[in-house]
Each structure stands twice: as structure tokens, then as C-alpha cells.
Amino acid sequence: xxxKKLHVKIKPLGILDLLSFKNLVPGRKKRIEKxxxxxxxxxxxxxxLAGKLHPEIQHLVVDQIKDETGDVRTYRLxxxxxxxxxxxxxxxxxxxxxxxxxxxxxTVTRPYSISSTPGEALSGFYEIAVKxxxxxxVSRQIWDHWTEGCAVLSGGPxxxxxxxxxxxxxxxxxxxxxxxxxxxxxxAKSILDDDLKINLVIFYGSNKKEEIIYxxxxxxxxxxxxxxxxxxxxxxxxxxxxxxxxxxxxxxLKKYAAPLESSIFVCGPKPLYRHIDRxxxxxxxxxxxxxxEDFGEIExxxxxxxxxxxxxGKAFKVLVHRGKEAVEIEADAGESLLVAMERxxxxxxxxxxxxxxxxxxxxxxxxxxxxxxxxxxRRQADKKFGYxxxxxxxxxxxxxxxxxxxxxx
Ligand code: FES
Numbered sequence: 001x002x003x004k005k006l007h008v009k010i011k012p013l014g015i016l017d018l019l020s021f022k023n024l025v026p027g028r029k030k031r032i033e034k035x036x037x038x039x040x041x042x043x044x045x046x047x048x049l050a051g052k053l054h055p056e057i058q059h060l061v062v063d064q065i066k067d068e069t070g071d072v073r074t075y076r077l078x079x080x081x082x083x084x085x086x087x088x089x090x091x092x093x094x095x096x097x098x099x100x101x102x103x104x105x106x107t108v109t110r111p112y113s114i115s116s117t118p119g120e121a122l123s124g125f126y127e128i129a130v131k132x133x134x135x136x137x138v139s140r141q142i143w144d145h146w147t148e149g150c151a152v153l154s155g156g157p158x159x160x161x162x163x164x165x166x167x168x169x170x171x172x173x174x175x176x177x178x179x180x181x182x183x184x185x186x187x188a189k190s191i192l193d194d195d196l197k198i199n200l201v202i203f204y205g206s207n208k209k210e211e212i213i214y215x216x217x218x219x220x221x222x223x224x225x226x227x228x229x230x231x232x233x234x235x236x237x238x239x240x241x242x243x244x245x246x247x248x249x250x251x252x253l254k255k256y257a258a259p260l261e262s263s264i265f266v267c268g269p270k271p272l273y274r275h276i277d278r279x280x281x282x283x284x285x286x287x288x289x290x291x292x293e294d295f296g297e298i299e300x301x302x303x304x305x306x307x308x309x310x311x312x313g314k315a316f317k318v319l320v321h322r323g324k325e326a327v328e329i330e331a332d333a334g335e336s337l338l339v340a341m342e343r344x345x346x347x348x349x350x351x352x353x354x355x356x357x358x359x360x361x362x363x364x365x366x367x368x369x370x371x372x373x374x375x376x377x378r379r380q381a382d383k384k385f386g387y388x389x390x391x392x393x394x395x396x397x398x399x400x401x402x403x404x405x406x407x408x409x
Pocket of ligand 1: 350351352354355356358359389390392
């Protein structure tokens with residue numbers, strides 16, 4: 001028979017490939033037969049590490065209480081080992097903890113910056129500073145009920161208000177007002193621990209000298225820092241030697257630091273942010289080098305220029321779906337949907353309470369609401385498909401929403 005010869009070239013490596021493919025299933029069966037009958041470790045090491053760094057809840061106990069000024073106290077918190085928290089989760093200087101409280105039948109959360117250091121978390125404790133406000137729903141609860149030995153429930157450390165060598169400059173200007181000094185205390189102490197390699201100039205605004213929190217400690221940190229930490233106190237209501245007087249201004253920053261070559265971190269009450277925004281306006285300081293700790297709610301939403309007229313003072317009905325249940329609650333126009341739900345005893349999940357963490361993310365089914373643009377950090381897709389953050393959403397008419405359940409319910 002004549003005909004064309006068929007030339008098929010099989011490369012040696014191709015044969016090896018075919019063989020290993022053919023042996024794939026029998027090989028797997030053999031390995032399964034040989035394997036011990038015991039179950040595998042339920043938690044792979046990487047998941048165990050993730051759980052330690054980002055626990056959903058931490059059971060803590062109040063260990064010590066220290067008066068700082070007339071209306072500010074430091075609370076030292078240690079893990080409640082009996083309830084399963086063996087070690088405070090590690091964090092970055094500047095992060096916060098979100099605490100859960102039962103107040104007058106409602107479950108609410110509040111974030112507080114950690115004022116201690118990551119090194120101190122490793123040795124077994126956190127510290128936070130709490131100012132007592134006259135009409136403070138939660139701060140009064142802490143002052144009146146957190147006694148030594150009291151059990152406290154918190155989430156893991158959170159937030160983006162920390163120095164990162166990849167995005168921030170090595171020279172850092174900290175602008176603090178009132179208890180806004182707490183994350184900078186953590187940063188300053190971490191510099192001395194050699195955990196944070198930055199140069200820090202803190203501009204700390206207070207009304208009077210007696211209101212300065214950690215005054216002596218800050219002096220000592222500066223003295224032993226070898227020039228890495230500088231603290232400028234600015235008093236609004238007193239003129240004293242060795243203190244600046246008035247408000248923290250761009251000129252003051254230039255007098256003691258180099259704002260154009262620094263990352264600028266701001267933490268304090270909301271009016272301080274508006275003031276600093278005005279001071280740092282202009283192209284000279286790039287926005288990406290300004291970082292604000294923005295947890296906490298908007299105090300008076302109707303005072304915002306963008307707030308639509310007509311809704312203020314009204315109350316609306318909100319139908320809230322949660323799992324299989326649906327509950328109708330009442331919400332005032334001036335309160336966020338998160339507060340309205342907490343007031344109604346629904347206890348939705350929350351953490352930052354300022355629109356940045358996404359923990360409260362919910363779905364709007366029906367109705368119109370107001371979300372201030374300056375705190376609206378939602379992704380484009382969330383905006384398009386109707387997802388909202390109830391902590392920064394204010395009703396303008398009757399609504400229907402779907403909210404997630406708290407994981408610790
Ligand atoms: S609680 Fe953080 S986005 Fe609402």
C-alpha cells in the first residue's frame with residue numbers, strides 16, 4: 001500500500017504531561033487512603049492570625065480609671081480571659097475601638113481612639129480617654145457605670161488614621177483639639193518605643209491650660225525624644241508665656257514645622273476640621289497629605305448648606321427588613337437612620353458612625369434621603385444599586401430599607 005506517511009512528533013515533555021494527567025485521580029485516591037483518620041486542623045494558621053489581628057469582638061474588663069482633667073478620664077482595659085479574649089488585638093497607632101453599650105434598653109456603639117501603644121497591647125492592655133459631656137448619651141453611661149472590674153464589649157481595632165510609610169511623609173504634623181490628642185499620644189509613645197519612625201510636631205488646641213490632657217506626659221515625651229517630637233500648645237481663652245494664643249493657623253504651622261513637606265493628621269471636634277480646611281485651602285498643600293480622623297456623627301445635619309429645606313422638624317416612617325422580620329419604626333428628619341434604629345431597639349451593626357467603615361451598609365428599597373456629600377464614601381456601584389450607610393443617611397420621606405444583622409446578636 002502506498003500513501004503519505006503521517007508525521008506526528010510527540011515531545012518527551014508532552015508524554016510526561018500526559019502521564020501525570022493520567023495518574024492524577026489514582027494518585028489522589030492513594031493519598032486519601034493513606035491519610036490518617038483524624039480531622040484536619042479546623043483553623044489554618046493564616047486564618048488564626050487574621051482572627052487575632054481583626055477579631056469581631058473583644059471581651060474586655062476595666063482595670064484602672066485615672067482622672068486626667070476635670071471632665072476627662074483614662075480607662076485602662078484588659079482582656080476578659082474567662083470570656084475567651086486572651087490578648088488585646090494588635091493595632092496601628094491612631095486606630096480606634098468601637099464599643100457596644102446597652103443604654104436605656106437600646107444597644108448602641110461608640111468609637112474611641114486608642115491612646116495607648118501597640119507595644120502596650122502586646123503587654124496586655126488598651127487605654128482610651130473619655131470626656132464627659134453634659135448631654136452625652138454614651139459618655140455619661142461610661143462615667144457612671146464603668147467601674148473597675150466592669151465588663152466591656154468592643155470590636156477589633158479599626159480605622160485609617162495611622163501613618164503608613166508607603167503613602168505618608170516621614171515628617172508628620174498632628175493637629176489636635178480636646179480629646180483629639182489621644183491618637184497622637186499613641187503615636188508619640190510609639191516613636192519612643194521605636195515602633196514608629198516619624199518626626200512628629202503636634203499642635204494641640206485647648207481653651208485653657210487646665211484643660212490640656214496629658215500635659216506633663218507630653219512634656220516628658222518631647223524631652224526624651226531627641227528632637228523627634230515637638231508639642232505646641234495653643235490656648236484659645238488664655239494668654240500665657242510659652243503658649244501660643246488663639247487658633248491653629250497655617251502661619252502657626254509654618255512657624256514651627258514644614259507643612260509643605262509633611263503629612264498632616266487632624267483629630268478633634270468637627271468645627272476644628274472646618275477651620276483647618278479653611279486654613280489649608282489652596283493648591284500648596286496637596287489633599288492626599290491631609291488625613292482626618294472622621295469617626296462620629298454629624299451634630300446638626302440641618303445646619304449643613306446642602307441640607308434640603310422642607311424636611312427639618314418632621315418625622316417619617318421607616319419599614320426596616322432584617323432577615324425574615326420587618327419592623328416599622330419612626331425616624332426624625334434630624335437623626336441618622338442608624339440612630340433611629342438604635343432608638344427603636346433594633347441594634348444594627350455599626351462601627352465608625354461616619355460613613356467610612358461600611359459596617360452598617362444597607363439597601364434602600366423605597367424613598368428619598370439626604371446623604372451629605374462630604375462624608376459620602378460609597379463606591380460608584382453602591383450608589384448605582386441603592387446601597388446606603390444609615391449612619392450618614394437622613395430621611396426626607398417615608399422609607400423602606402434592608403439592614404444586616406449584627407454578628408454578635
Ligand atoms: S458605621 Fe461605619 S459606615 Fe456606617
